[in-house]
Amino acid sequence: MSVKEIVEQTIAENKIAIFSKSWCPYCKRTKALFASEFPDEAPVILELDEREDGDAIQDYLEQKTGQRSVPNVFVNKTQVGGNDKTQAAFQNGELGRLVSQ
Numbered sequence: 001m002s003v004k005e006i007v008e009q010t011i012a013e014n015k016i017a018i019f020s021k022s023w024c025p026y027c028k029r030t031k032a033l034f035a036s037e038f039p040d041e042a043p044v045i046l047e048l049d050e051r052e053d054g055d056a057i058q059d060y061l062e063q064k065t066g067q068r069s070v071p072n073v074f075v076n077k078t079q080v081g082g083n084d085k086t087q088a089a090f091q092n093g094e095l096g097r098l099v100s101q
């Protein structure tokens with residue numbers, strides 16, 4: 001499967017997809033938010049630093065979304081963004097609305 005197919009399939013087949021790096025503090029905050037606020041909606045998490053194709057996935061995400069940094073969060077096929085945008089979307093209710101779609 002190509003990197004493009006891996007990313008697109010991950011987004012298409014999972015309600016919550018988080019492209020992450022295991023050591024990244026922003027990613028940890030995003031993962032903690034979903035765990036505490038949406039405990040029944042286990043996200044699929046791809047830890048890019050733990051995969052041989054992680055750099056290529058990051059390249060494709062940049063091409064697709066204009067965002068190279070992690071985390072890169074998708075909910076119901078909509079890109080939410082990084083940790084700052086995800087936390088803000090939770091605060092203003094948009095994240096909950098997306099999760100409930």
Ligand SMILES: N[C@@H](CCC(=O)N[C@@H](CS)C(=O)NCC(=O)O)C(=O)O
Pocket residue numbers: 021023024025026027068069070071081082083084085
């Ligand atoms: N403001 C961003 C900060 C994200 C960020 O700086 N992530 C770092 C890792 S902690 C990153 O992606 N660095 C580039 C890289 O790892 O390739 C957010 O809220 O998500």
